[in-house]
Amino acid sequence: MVDIREVPEADIDRAQELAYLVFHDRPEAQARERHRALLARCARLGAYDGDALVGFMAAHAFRLSVPGGADLPAPGLTFVSVAPTHRRRGVLTGLMDEQLRRARAGGSPLVVLWASEAAIYGRFGYGPATQGATIEIDSTRPLALRIDPDPRPLRLIGPDEAATVIAPFHEAARTTRAGRPSRSAERWSEEWLCERDEEDEELSPPRIIVLGEPGEPVAGYALYRTKHQDEGAPARGPGLVRVDELEAATPAVAAALWQCLASLDLTGRVSAWGRPLDDPLLHFAADRDQVRVTAQFPALWLRLVDVRAALTARSWAAPVELVLALSDARLPANAGRFRLKAGPGGATYEPAGADPDLTLDVRELAACYLGGTRVEELVAAGLVTEHTPGAAAALDAALHTRLLPHTADEF
Numbered sequence: 001m002v003d004i005r006e007v008p009e010a011d012i013d014r015a016q017e018l019a020y021l022v023f024h025d026r027p028e029a030q031a032r033e034r035h036r037a038l039l040a041r042c043a044r045l046g047a048y049d050g051d052a053l054v055g056f057m058a059a060h061a062f063r064l065s066v067p068g069g070a071d072l073p074a075p076g077l078t079f080v081s082v083a084p085t086h087r088r089r090g091v092l093t094g095l096m097d098e099q100l101r102r103a104r105a106g107g108s109p110l111v112v113l114w115a116s117e118a119a120i121y122g123r124f125g126y127g128p129a130t131q132g133a134t135i136e137i138d139s140t141r142p143l144a145l146r147i148d149p150d151p152r153p154l155r156l157i158g159p160d161e162a163a164t165v166i167a168p169f170h171e172a173a174r175t176t177r178a179g180r181p182s183r184s185a186e187r188w189s190e191e192w193l194c195e196r197d198e199e200d201e202e203l204s205p206p207r208i209i210v211l212g213e214p215g216e217p218v219a220g221y222a223l224y225r226t227k228h229q230d231e232g233a234p235a236r237g238p239g240l241v242r243v244d245e246l247e248a249a250t251p252a253v254a255a256a257l258w259q260c261l262a263s264l265d266l267t268g269r270v271s272a273w274g275r276p277l278d279d280p281l282l283h284f285a286a287d288r289d290q291v292r293v294t295a296q297f298p299a300l301w302l303r304l305v306d307v308r309a310a311l312t313a314r315s316w317a318a319p320v321e322l323v324l325a326l327s328d329a330r331l332p333a334n335a336g337r338f339r340l341k342a343g344p345g346g347a348t349y350e351p352a353g354a355d356p357d358l359t360l361d362v363r364e365l366a367a368c369y370l371g372g373t374r375v376e377e378l379v380a381a382g383l384v385t386e387h388t389p390g391a392a393a394a395l396d397a398a399l400h401t402r403l404l405p406h407t408a409d410e411f
Helices: 009-022 029-041 091-105 159-165 167-174 185-192 251-261 307-313 362-369 375-380 391-399
Strands: 003-006 043-049 052-060 063-065 071-073 076-082 110-114 131-138 154-157 207-211 220-227 239-248 267-275 291-298 300-304 320-327 336-343 346-351 358-361
Touching: 003 091, 009 029, 009 043, 009 052, 009 076, 029 052, 029 185, 043 091, 052 091, 076 091, 091 110, 154 159, 154 251, 159 167, 159 185, 159 207, 167 239, 207 251, 220 251, 239 251, 300 362, 307 336, 307 346, 307 362, 320 362, 320 391, 336 391, 358 362, 358 375, 358 391, 362 375, 362 391, 375 391
Parallel strands: 076 110, 239 267, 320 358
Antiparallel strands: 003 043, 043 052, 052 076, 063 071, 110 300, 131 267, 131 291, 154 207, 207 220, 220 239, 320 336, 336 346
16 A cells, blocks of 8 residues: 655755656656755655655646746646556545645645657546647758748847746747747756756757847747758758747737748758648648658647536636536536526636536546547547537537647656
């Protein structure tokens, strides 16, 4: 029988070694120090078999943007690890249940994570709430556009300027798209702007291009790294531009940034991982053979810890009144029949005795919560039962957001 309890700072090194064992990793000393500093800032839970640490998880103190611009507490799970000697013995279940209990007791209506294995987390009530895409540009020729790029000047800035120049722009942009975790100064410096990329040491240090007149607030930025020779290219072939993030106030600003990235000397391919599915580039690119989506994947997984608090905190695009029969095997307080009455003026969510219009699990409601998954799709998949014709469409109309939820903040 394992004991689930907080992991003291003195055991962080043990927790790291467990995670490296589980993920078959052997980081260099600099990465280990960065991981240790990260875990020191996180809430930590461990599963102990006697004195042995056999399970571990940590949680970032994130806040998450939800539709309407609200910012909700949402612990971000990371370093989830179970020793190979203790698999299938309830260790992960014990850790997850305790983490959910603590999140609810602490007033966090949501918990989020990135899944290393997508098959695991659904059974704990998590649903894939955002999707990401990898977009690639053939930059061996000029990027053809259907709109005029913003003519204002582009300039390079150093990573030391990011905190005052691009971090405020990113923070403001979070309110316009749901699903984005907050970024601390430490995350900016240790994750986005670190000198060496942990996964590919051949990549350059981070480069930052901003658009806007000097001395004025920026209208957009691109954060990228380059590699002298693209993988698979012949000797002395063109290099790669890897775009880690591009934020723009208008489509014309985005066009100027993409055009600049695609014109970098000695490069022949631009690869942007984790872009939103509704990226404007996919529409204003003149040649879709030149700009291609090469992958699409579930990104942020979300768990509704306090369904009532979560539903009443977000905005609603259209009026809806439905009775939901909701199941939640891990947090019984969420389970039951509830009347959702929502619209542009707000929402209420109260117990109801009437017959349900929709029957669904908390996992499916989590996938739809940010507006990235349509309820009608889940009805068609047999995962949601529609008792009243049109109920799923009505809920979809109310959950609709102008922009799809999206984040590239893997953690």
